[in-house]
Amino acid sequence: MQTADRLTKIPPYLFMELRKKINKAKADGIDVISLAIGDPVEPTPDSIINELCRRARHEENHRYPIDEEKGMLAFRQEVAHWYHSRYGVSLDPANEILGLIGSKEGCHHFVLARINPGDIVLMTDPGYPAYRASILMGGGEPYNVPILAENNYLPVFEDIPTDVAKKARGMFLNYPNNPTGACATRAFFDRLADFAAQYDIAVCYDNPYSEILFDGQEPLSFLMAAGAKNVGVELNSLSKPFNMCGWRLGMAAGNPDLIAAMSKVKENTDSGIFNAIQYAGIYALKHEEKSITHMLQIYAGRRQMVLKSLSKIGIFFDPPKGTFYLWVPVPHGMTSLEFTNRLFDRTAVVVAAGTAYGQYGEGYIRVSLTVPDDRLAEAMKRIEQEFT
Numbered sequence: 001m002q003t004a005d006r007l008t009k010i011p012p013y014l015f016m017e018l019r020k021k022i023n024k025a026k027a028d029g030i031d032v033i034s035l036a037i038g039d040p041v042e043p044t045p046d047s048i049i050n051e052l053c054r055r056a057r058h059e060e061n062h063r064y065p066i067d068e069e070k071g072m073l074a075f076r077q078e079v080a081h082w083y084h085s086r087y088g089v090s091l092d093p094a095n096e097i098l099g100l101i102g103s104k105e106g107c108h109h110f111v112l113a114r115i116n117p118g119d120i121v122l123m124t125d126p127g128y129p130a131y132r133a134s135i136l137m138g139g140g141e142p143y144n145v146p147i148l149a150e151n152n153y154l155p156v157f158e159d160i161p162t163d164v165a166k167k168a169r170g171m172f173l174n175y176p177n178n179p180t181g182a183c184a185t186r187a188f189f190d191r192l193a194d195f196a197a198q199y200d201i202a203v204c205y206d207n208p209y210s211e212i213l214f215d216g217q218e219p220l221s222f223l224m225a226a227g228a229k230n231v232g233v234e235l236n237s238l239s240k241p242f243n244m245c246g247w248r249l250g251m252a253a254g255n256p257d258l259i260a261a262m263s264k265v266k267e268n269t270d271s272g273i274f275n276a277i278q279y280a281g282i283y284a285l286k287h288e289e290k291s292i293t294h295m296l297q298i299y300a301g302r303r304q305m306v307l308k309s310l311s312k313i314g315i316f317f318d319p320p321k322g323t324f325y326l327w328v329p330v331p332h333g334m335t336s337l338e339f340t341n342r343l344f345d346r347t348a349v350v351v352a353a354g355t356a357y358g359q360y361g362e363g364y365i366r367v368s369l370t371v372p373d374d375r376l377a378e379a380m381k382r383i384e385q386e387f388t
Ligand SMILES: Cc1ncc(COP(=O)(O)O)c(C=O)c1O
Pocket: 038, 101, 102, 103, 104, 105, 128, 174, 178, 206, 208, 236, 237, 238, 239, 245, 248, 249, 250
């Protein structure tokens, strides 16, 4: 069967390829430890599960959740409350918030809502691979903006050629950044909002790691910048802070015109989010901040464990303060892929090669801390043995 041309442009999704490789090794009886994927292994807190079960028993929640096409008003109100209490950002639940089936869905809807065929969309390199896929599926042209260690992994707007900026209609960014772990600053948000306003570029600020922070880093939202709501939307999600990746619950917030346009795309795509999940999300946002603190302690311990092991094999670096990933420089004289392959072939530890996130990912691997402590310790033991 001949499938659509648009799909041929999309590179294979990194994690699908990795999963195939891991499954094959496991089938061969190898004890593989994957540090490649950012999917917390700890369960969703019990209280959130209980709320889901309770709400799932109400038959009015079994019907299409389309009465309120932007997501339940009560969910949007809770998101507004969360944004106000965490970031000091005021949002109108009526027209500035849209419930999503995870923030990944929002990336796609942003493109369909804003980008016309042939439009340039800026994205960072290294960057989250789903942006490229969404841009290409929507008929846009991705343009890679390098983010380099010497600039704290933030884009330098002055380096983007003026003719490209003039043609760009959208831009994807995310800080705390996947894959580098870098965090943005308020001053950067101001520069981003000014740049976007100058060239009429709609910003899709993807912020699902907004709460995954270390060493006293303050939680930030792009919407804190004056003018941010004029130029874009922020995506966020319950996946990472509440170990709810499988639940598929997130939100877009910001510019009312973009929210309305994304809502129109969504209405015509999926008919909304199961109400019981939205109720559970309300409960999480209202009552489970403590579980975020708990998870951050766990990740902080794992971070230290990995940093200590890496220092034993001669890899030293000052890790950025966000996300549950470490963006690790590879040993001198090796490429990202060579190091990744050697880890896999000799230790059965899987990491993501930096180049999977773009050409500027060369020289790095990404290590995820979302594995149980004992498995991480075992992975580190194997790596130490291999490289010392
Ligand atoms: C930068 C980034 N955006 C979006 C997502 C998707 O998150 P969600 O589960 O909210 O769709 C991820 C997941 O890893 C991510 O790293």
